[in-house]
Amino acid sequence: MSEKQLKCTTEAGIYQKNWFAQLRKDVFEENKPYAITQADMPLELFALMGLPVVSNQWWSAIISAKQLSAYYLERREEMGFHKNLCTYCSLGMVSTLDDKPEVAPWGGLPKPAIMSARLTCDCIQRIFELWARSFETVFYALDSTANTTLPPNWWELSRYDWEQLYQPHRLDFMSGQLWGLVSELEKISGKRFDIDALKQLMEGVNEQEKYFEEACEMIAQAPKTPVRMAEQITNVMTCQWHRGSAWAIEHARKFRDEIRERTANNIAAYEGEQIRLMWVGAGLWHDTGFYTAFEEEFGAVFVWSMYLAFGPDGYLRYGLEDPMRALASRVVSMNEQLHNPPWANEWITHQARKNRIDAAIVLIPKGTRPSATGSYFISRSLEDSGVPVLELWADMVDGRSWDQEEMRNMVSNFIRQSVL
Amino acid sequence: MNEAYHQLLFHYQNRKDTAQKMFEAGVPVTGYTSNTVPVELIEASGHYACLVDADVDDFTGSEQYMEAFFDRRTRSIFHEIITGKWSFLKLLIIPRTSEAEHKLYLYLKEVKRLTQNPDIPELYLFDLLHTQNSLSREYSFQQFVQLRHHLGNPDDQALYESLVRNNNIQHLLNNLAAYRHQLLLTGVEALVIIGALYFMEKSEYLIQLKKVLDKIGSRLPLPIKEKILVKGYGLNHTRFHESIEKHGSLVVAEDDWWGSRAGGIVMEESGDPAEKIFEKYYAHAPSPRLFPMEIAHSWVHEAMKNGIDQLVLYMPEEDDVLGWEAPLLLSYFMKN
Numbered sequence: 001m002s003e004k005q006l007k008c009t010t011e012a013g014i015y016q017k018n019w020f021a022q023l024r025k026d027v028f029e030e031n032k033p034y035a036i037t038q039a040d041m042p043l044e045l046f047a048l049m050g051l052p053v054v055s056n057q058w059w060s061a062i063i064s065a066k067q068l069s070a071y072y073l074e075r076r077e078e079m080g081f082h083k084n085l086c087t088y089c090s091l092g093m094v095s096t097l098d099d100k101p102e103v104a105p106w107g108g109l110p111k112p113a114i115m116s117a118r119l120t121c122d123c124i125q126r127i128f129e130l131w132a133r134s135f136e137t138v139f140y141a142l143d144s145t146a147n148t149t150l151p152p153n154w155w156e157l158s159r160y161d162w163e164q165l166y167q168p169h170r171l172d173f174m175s176g177q178l179w180g181l182v183s184e185l186e187k188i189s190g191k192r193f194d195i196d197a198l199k200q201l202m203e204g205v206n207e208q209e210k211y212f213e214e215a216c217e218m219i220a221q222a223p224k225t226p227v228r229m230a231e232q233i234t235n236v237m238t239c240q241w242h243r244g245s246a247w248a249i250e251h252a253r254k255f256r257d258e259i260r261e262r263t264a265n266n267i268a269a270y271e272g273e274q275i276r277l278m279w280v281g282a283g284l285w286h287d288t289g290f291y292t293a294f295e296e297e298f299g300a301v302f303v304w305s306m307y308l309a310f311g312p313d314g315y316l317r318y319g320l321e322d323p324m325r326a327l328a329s330r331v332v333s334m335n336e337q338l339h340n341p342p343w344a345n346e347w348i349t350h351q352a353r354k355n356r357i358d359a360a361i362v363l364i365p366k367g368t369r370p371s372a373t374g375s376y377f378i379s380r381s382l383e384d385s386g387v388p389v390l391e392l393w394a395d396m397v398d399g400r401s402w403d404q405e406e407m408r409n410m411v412s413n414f415i416r417q418s419v420l
Numbered sequence: 421m422n423e424a425y426h427q428l429l430f431h432y433q434n435r436k437d438t439a440q441k442m443f444e445a446g447v448p449v450t451g452y453t454s455n456t457v458p459v460e461l462i463e464a465s466g467h468y469a470c471l472v473d474a475d476v477d478d479f480t481g482s483e484q485y486m487e488a489f490f491d492r493r494t495r496s497i498f499h500e501i502i503t504g505k506w507s508f509l510k511l512l513i514i515p516r517t518s519e520a521e522h523k524l525y526l527y528l529k530e531v532k533r534l535t536q537n538p539d540i541p542e543l544y545l546f547d548l549l550h551t552q553n554s555l556s557r558e559y560s561f562q563q564f565v566q567l568r569h570h571l572g573n574p575d576d577q578a579l580y581e582s583l584v585r586n587n588n589i590q591h592l593l594n595n596l597a598a599y600r601h602q603l604l605l606t607g608v609e610a611l612v613i614i615g616a617l618y619f620m621e622k623s624e625y626l627i628q629l630k631k632v633l634d635k636i637g638s639r640l641p642l643p644i645k646e647k648i649l650v651k652g653y654g655l656n657h658t659r660f661h662e663s664i665e666k667h668g669s670l671v672v673a674e675d676d677w678w679g680s681r682a683g684g685i686v687m688e689e690s691g692d693p694a695e696k697i698f699e700k701y702y703a704h705a706p707s708p709r710l711f712p713m714e715i716a717h718s719w720v721h722e723a724m725k726n727g728i729d730q731l732v733l734y735m736p737e738e739d740d741v742l743g744w745e746a747p748l749l750l751s752y753f754m755k756n
Contacts, residue, residue, distance in 0.1 A: 080747035086740055119551065122519045122708045126744035129713050141711060143551040145559065146516050150529065173559045180555065340523065341530035369489050369740060373523050376485055377530060 003292075005269060008254045009231045012238040015247065020106060023052050033113030033188050036092070036131075040118055040334040041142070042178060042327050044201050044244060049185040049193065054109060055241060056117075057282075060091040062105050064285035064397035072098065073398060086123050087398045088282065088368040093131040113188045116140040116181065120335040121370035140184050142177045145170045147333055152346040154337060155313040162317060162329040174328035199323040204244035206316055211252035212236060213312035215259050219303065220355045224268035225276070226259050229302040230291050231269075233283055236308045243315070274299030275419055278352055278387070280306070280378055281363030282371055286399035293408050298415050304355045306338060306348075313347065335370075344374045345381040352387050359388045359419045361411065367395040388418035424631035425609070428616035435619045436505070439470035442621070443508040450571075451509040451541070453497060453524065455677035455684070456517040456548050456705045460582040460697045461567060463622065464574035471618035472512065473656055474500040486527055491738045493654050494520040502531055504539035513567070515546040518653075518708045518741075544570060548701060550709035557702060564698045579693040585622050590683040592629050593617075597680055599633070600672045601726055603641040607648070607661040607671025607679075614682045615656070644670040647727060651675040651720050651749065652734025653708050653741055660734050669730070675720040676734070681706050708741045717749070724753055 004010050026032040035046050039057040046053045063069055069087070072094040077083055079097060081090075092109065101107045112135060117128045119141055132139035147167060151157060157165040182193045219225055219232075235255045239248040261267075272295065279302050284290050294300035314337060317326040337343045352360060360382050364375045379389045390411060394402055431437060439449050450462045451472040462469035474496035479486075482499035490498075500506055514525040525545045532540045547563045549556040568574065593614065600610055613632055617625055645668040650660070655678040661671050673680040685704045687696040710716040724731065731753040735742050 080750070082735060082739070082743045082746070084737060084739065085743045119709065119711065120519070121740075123740045123744060125709070125711050126713070126741070129711075130744065130748070139712075141551060143549045143556055143711075145549065146522055146525070146545055146547050148545050148547070150526075152533075169559070169562065173555060176555045336526075340526050342526075342533060345530075364487065366489055369738075370519065372487060372489065374526075376487060377527075380484070 004231065006227060006231055006235070006255070006258045008251060008258055009234050011254075012235050012251060015251070016238050016241070019052075019242075020054075023054070024107065024110060026052075027110040034110075036109065036112045036115045038089070038117040038124065038128075040120070040331060041116055042181075042331050043241070044198065044205065044327055045178065045182060045185060045193075047242070047245065048197055048201060049182075049189040049191050051113065051185060051189055053241070054112070056089055056092050058237070058241060059095075059105075059109065060088055060397050061283065061285040063091045063095060064399065065288070066105050067286065067399065068095075068103070068105065069286060069397045070400045071103065073400065084367075086121075086127075086368050086370070087395055088365070088371065089124055090127050091397060093127050093134075096131060096134050111135045112137055114138045114140060114184060116142070118142045118144050118331065118335075120144050123370075138184065140181055142174070142181070142331075144335070145173055145332070147336055150336075150342055152342045153350075154333075154343050155347055155350070158313065158329075159316045160318050162319075162326070166329045166332050170332055171325055171328050174332045175322075175325050178324055178328055195323060198327065199320050201244040202317060202320050202323050202326060204246075204249055206318070208239060208243060208249045208252040209312045209315045211249075211256040212239075212308060213316070215256045216309055216312060218256075218259050218263050219308075222263045222268075223266075224270070224273040225301055225303040226262035226267060226269060228269040228292065229279060229305050230283075230288050232308045233305060236311055240311065270295045270299070270301045272296075272299040273301045275301070275358045275415065276304075276356055277302045278304040278348075278355065278357040278360040279363070280348055280360055281365065282368075282396040283307070284363065284394075285397055287402060287404060290404075290407070294411060294415060297412065298420070300359075300415055300419075304351060304357060309351050310338070339371060339374045341374050341377040345377040348378050349381045349385050349387075352382055353385060357387055359390070359415065362389055362391045363396065364391050364393050365395045366393055367398050367401070371396070388414070390414040390418075422632065422635045424628040424635070425613070427628045428620075428625075428632060429612050431616045431619045432612045435471070435473050438620055439468065440508060442468040442470075448510040449508060450511045450513060451506060452513040452515070453521055454515055454517050455682070456515040456701050456707055457513050457546055458564065458567070458697050458701050460579060460586055460693075461564075461571050461574065462513075463582040463585070464578035465571040466574075467510065467571070468621065470509075472497055472501070472506060472509075473618070474505070475657065476500065485531055489738060490523070491520055491654065491736065493656055494524050498524055498527060501528060501540055502537055506541065507539040509541040511544055512541045513544045513546050515548050516709075517548065517550070550707045551711045552703070552715050560702050561698055564694070564701075568694065576693055579697065580689075583687050583693045583697055584689060585626070586683070587686050587689065589617065589622065589626055589629065590686045592626070592633060593683040594686070595633055596629075596636075597673065599636050600680075601647075603644055603647075603670060603672070604636050604639045606642070606665055607650075607674075608658045608665060610671070611655070611658050611661055611674075611679055614680075615678055617682055642670060644668060646670075646729035647672045648730045648732050649673050649675070649720070649723050649728040650679070650732050650734055651742065653739075654736075655679055655734055664732060671732075672728070673723050673726070675706065675723065677706050680723075681719065713745065713748075717745075717752075720749070721752065721756075724756055
């Protein structure tokens, strides 16, 4: 991402880079424990137990942004893994197996005290198990149950009616797993878990997400978006990795305030905005310049991605009498909400209406199939509601299959033919 | 091969035949999509249990919903269900045994919601987990109890009878496994004989299986170059085995529910039949989600000790499971 229009975007980038530098120092020089987990894990528990977390997806995005994905995917094949295996979640594992600190971003990941993942797709248990073996560390897996009642309007129910929405038997099971994880974390950290502290942290996360909700509303209602999508992602995801912390709450507030100020002063991210674009799927980490490439010629601005909007809709929880159960409800269906019918298509279409979206680009990452499923239902639902859709068959981290010029031409033609 | 083999071959190739005849005869037919659905519960409830399987080339009518990167079997089943080829099913049970099956359930449910397609039968997700720990076991057992309830709560006697019937089949399949190691039949023949299990009425299958085993038992060993062990998920066809065996090798076992692991295990016949049946599916059924790897690989590790010359992995283009294990499995095989 080149131009940063918000002060807090620069601050978020610096914070995360410093955080990682401190993490490496703490781990290498002081032997402090840390964890590697999937992004959809209950990071709150790790934070409470004083264990910093590196998210696998964040690390993949870093590898990709540093243009290293081609190198690692080729190394992966040399190691005997076939080329059609998933890309997004495996880059981190390969960077560890490759064991070349001089190549890996920032010298690579040190050995974690624990690795943990929800077993959503079938490949993640394998990736994490192999990765943990190579680090000679613990892998704590959370099994993933399936919702069988699927009210399409989940985002209207998830804040207060989460007990029924996510089904009591599933919450019993996930809570049990989370208590098991807590026991592991107590062993590693030597600290005792405090349920009241979890409640307080959950309240902090709620406060943070409410700021994001206000930001979402302002972006949706402003005549022209006050903040580009890429800047939204940097701010929201840095906060989400540290969610509920004093820094994250304060940063979310600053983000909201800057947007409020820009909106009040009619400052647009791109003054010539004519077309509001929606990006459906994970970020295109190897070519973030793509997101501003259609502004000058068409006035087409990416105003929406799932990252900011999912903050309030996916994370807010009220009724924290049993904070562990509320936390269980936050993580138990994250995959279904973002990638599976009917929840993904209904939510994204609702967001398109709310944000006055003119056209949507749907990323279908063939190389990361669990993220690609449900795409046709999403496209169909958007089109049925009057939003033209371009499906881009490309990968969020594998730049090898990405022909920058061809992809830009494809979007330009789509705008000319279906939007203008 | 004898008439019995041709009977088995017919049903292996005509996978809906028995189910349709049962339906026409007024027997309720319950479909299921893979090996982790306890067929004993279905049979004890008085339904005919039929594995739903399909192999389709033209996906017109379903390709607008399910992306082409899904594995061929899942796409084919989805296609046939929504285009009405299985509309005679009273119930379709889909287990949470692979990510593809979970999505199959969600996609079918969504098509039904969006289009009110009357050809899609009642859907039931059997949320059996495959992590091996006390929490997963308890959750899965409750799911098993719930499925039993959904199927009309068949009583213990009916469960016991079904358990014994399936045990009888398993005993014979164990004999078949021994014959394979004695080189008395090809892997292709074995897949046909085993696979017919899923598409026939059980007592009829038992009769034909006995006959075919009698015949095989009197054969001389085949002259072969090497004994092959295959590991893969979803070997619902013989093409892979044919490609191996045409060069003179012989597939003597498969770590897959379409092959050597089809019948599961011989269950204990004393005690609570429900618990014994549950145990078979929770602890002993192969599944892409079985975790940890040490448990998931235990069967193939044992099988490697039986004088195997080559381990061959079945990984179709869309594989996103076995490919992760391939370097580890091949290295284990080379070392042992």
